[in-house]
Amino acid sequence: MTFGVFIHRSDSIYDDSPAERYQFPRQYLTRVEQCIGDWIIYYEPSKVADTRGYFAVAKVEQVIPDPTAKNMYLALIEPGSYLDFVNPVPFNGPHGVVELGVLNAEGRNSGRAQSAVRPLSPQDFNRIIDLGLAEDNSFLPRVDIEESIAPTLREERSPFQFEVERDRVANLGSRFVRDRLFRRRVVEAYDCRCAITGLKLINGGGRAEVEAAHIKPVEKGGPDIVSNGLALSGTVHWMFDRGLISLKDDLGILVSRQANDPDSIRAMINKNCIALAPHRTADRPHPAFLAWHREHCFKN
Secondary structure: OOEEEEEEEOOOOOEEEOOOOOEHHHHHHHHHHHHOEEEEEEEEOOOOOOOEEEEEEEEEEEEEEOOOOEEEEEEEEOOOOOOEEEEEOEEEEOOEEEOOOEEEEOOOHHHHOOEEEEEEOOOHHHHHHHHHHOOOOOOOOOOOOOOOHHHHHEEEEEEEHHHHHHHHHHOOOOHHHHHHHHHHOOOOOOOOOOOOOOOOOOOOOEOOOOEOOOOHHHHHOEOOOOEEEEEEHHHHHHHHHHOEEEEOOOEEEEOOOOOOOHHHHHHHOOOOOOOOOOOOOHOOOHHHHHHHHHHOOOOO
């Protein structure tokens, strides 16, 4: 097993759905198979408009031949493992290239940087994860030890550093960590506004008073991806989870006929009766998740 980088672009010709599957040709089969049971990082090339660079992490569950395309394969993503980065990581950031494995002996980009699927060293994986998922220094355990500490004590830190690196991977599966990061990603995508009411309320501490709602719940197989999320105020979130409101594929707002006070609900909705959407097309609520909510949650 090994970490890897999978190149994906939103306008890809391949049948990709990053939270579910990654389609690739036979030439990459061996490399992808080496990632089975381990984590990969998605990367969007710099040629893509508004590129996100390294933008998400996921775990490869298995690899199968694509039943719909000859000489093509699918890397199936472990359900619930996909996680958007809260901080998209550029290939070449303020401190230089973050994926050092693509550099040659002279420190320049090699042909490896063009490979759609490539192995990723633990050091590069940890570096990208730290940059992509760090949130107010709370993603990983803190190390509050002064740099001026004596050399003998520095040596005693090594076992703890090993625990920190191991915790990086452990935290990728932590529901507490994932919920916090999912909320930040969704709230930022909606500019801190409730998608239904349109209100942008910020409390005295500077925190947005909206919550991140999963359209298809995690316990039902819904992924932690922005297109499966909505920024909603507390009351609206409660109504959405209980099926009193839902959305059409075009984001038109639906109000349940079973609601005991539908007029009051409609009074809360923004005047256009269409939910707000994120700027990025890829972040908009996905029709598949909206259809699931209408079928399984909405009280029509």
